[in-house]
Amino acid sequence: MISKYDHKIEQIKEEITSLLKNIKNASEISLHAFETRDLKGFKEAQEMLGNIAVSGDIIDNEIIKTFALFGPEARELRSLVAYLKMTNEIVRIGESIKKYAKRMKEHLSSDCNLTPLNSTIIQLHKSTINALVYILECFTNLPQCNIEEYHAKIMVEESKNDDLFSILEKEIMGLIIVERDLSIEYVNVLGTLRKLERSCDRSVNIAHLMMYAKNGGQLSQYS
Numbered sequence: 001m002i003s004k005y006d007h008k009i010e011q012i013k014e015e016i017t018s019l020l021k022n023i024k025n026a027s028e029i030s031l032h033a034f035e036t037r038d039l040k041g042f043k044e045a046q047e048m049l050g051n052i053a054v055s056g057d058i059i060d061n062e063i064i065k066t067f068a069l070f071g072p073e074a075r076e077l078r079s080l081v082a083y084l085k086m087t088n089e090i091v092r093i094g095e096s097i098k099k100y101a102k103r104m105k106e107h108l109s110s111d112c113n114l115t116p117l118n119s120t121i122i123q124l125h126k127s128t129i130n131a132l133v134y135i136l137e138c139f140t141n142l143p144q145c146n147i148e149e150y151h152a153k154i155m156v157e158e159s160k161n162d163d164l165f166s167i168l169e170k171e172i173m174g175l176i177i178v179e180r181d182l183s184i185e186y187v188n189v190l191g192t193l194r195k196l197e198r199s200c201d202r203s204v205n206i207a208h209l210m211m212y213a214k215n216g217g218q219l220s221q222y223s
Contacts, residue, residue: 005070012066012083015059016090017140022048022055023094024132027199030101031125034108042105049098056091060084082213089202089209093132096195096202103192112185117171121193124164128196131157131203138210147214154207161200168193 026048033041063084070076107114114121134153138145172190176183 005066005076008062008066008070009076009079012059012062013139013142015055015062016083016086017136019052019055019059019087019090019094020132020136020139023052023090023097024129024136026094026101027097027125027129027132030097030104031122031129033101034104034125035122037108039105039108042101045101046098049094049101052091052094052098056087056094059087063087078216079213082209086206086209089205093199093202096199100192100195103188103195107185107189107192110182110185112182112189113175113179114189116175117168117189120164120168120171124161124168124193124196127157127161127164128200128203131161131200135203135206135210138207142210142214145210145214147211151207151211154203158200158204161197165193165197 026045029041029048030045033039033045063080066080067077131154134150134157138147138150169190172186176186179186
C-alpha cells in the first residue's frame with residue numbers, strides 16, 4: 001500500500017506536470033496564432049495562463065506542507081527542494097509565454113512588417129516548445145528517464161535558440177535602419193521575442209534541477 005508521503009509526492013508531481021502541459025499547450029496555440037495571423041489565438045493563450053502564478057503558489061504550498069508534515073529523509077528532501085525551485089522556473093516560463101502572446105498580438109496589429117522575420121521567429125518558438133516537450137517527457141517518468149540524454153537534448157535546443165535570437169537581433173536592426181519611424185516598435189518586438197529566448201534558458205534550469213533530484217550532489221554543479 002502506498003504511504004501518505006508517497007501519495008503526496010505523486011500528487012505534487014501530477015500538479016507540476018499539469019502546469020507544464022498547460023504552458024506547452026498555450027505556447028503551441030500562440031505559435032499557431034502567429035503562423036496563421038489568428039489574433040484570437042493569442043487571446044486564448046493568454047487566458048490559459050491567466051492564473052499561472054496562483055497555480056504555482058498552490059504547488060509550493062503543498063510542497064511546504066509536505067516538508068512540515070513528513071520530515072523527509074535526505075534523498076526525499078532533495079527532490080522536494082528541486083520541485084520547489086522548479087515551480088518558480090515553470091511559472092516564469094508561463095508568465096513569459098503569456099506576455100509574448102499579449103505583445104505579439106499587438107505587434108501584428110501595428111505597422112511593423114514582420115513577414116521577413118517569420119521563418120526565424122517560428123524556428124525560435126519551436127525550439128522553445130521542443131525544450132518544454134523534453135522536460136515533460138522526462139519529468140513524467142523521472143525514475144526511468146535517461147536524464148543525461150534529455151539534459152543534452154534540452155541544451156541543444158537552448159543553443160539553437162540563442163543562435164536564432166542572435167539572427168533576429170541582426171535582422172531587426174536591419175529593419176530599423178530601413179524603417180526609422182518604426183524603430184521603437186521594432187525594439188519592442190525584439191523585447192517580446194526575448195521572452196521566448198529566456199523561456200528556453202529557464203527550461204535548461206529545470207533540466208539542471210531534474211538532474212539534481214535524480215542524481216544528487218550539489219545544486220551548483222548543475223548550473
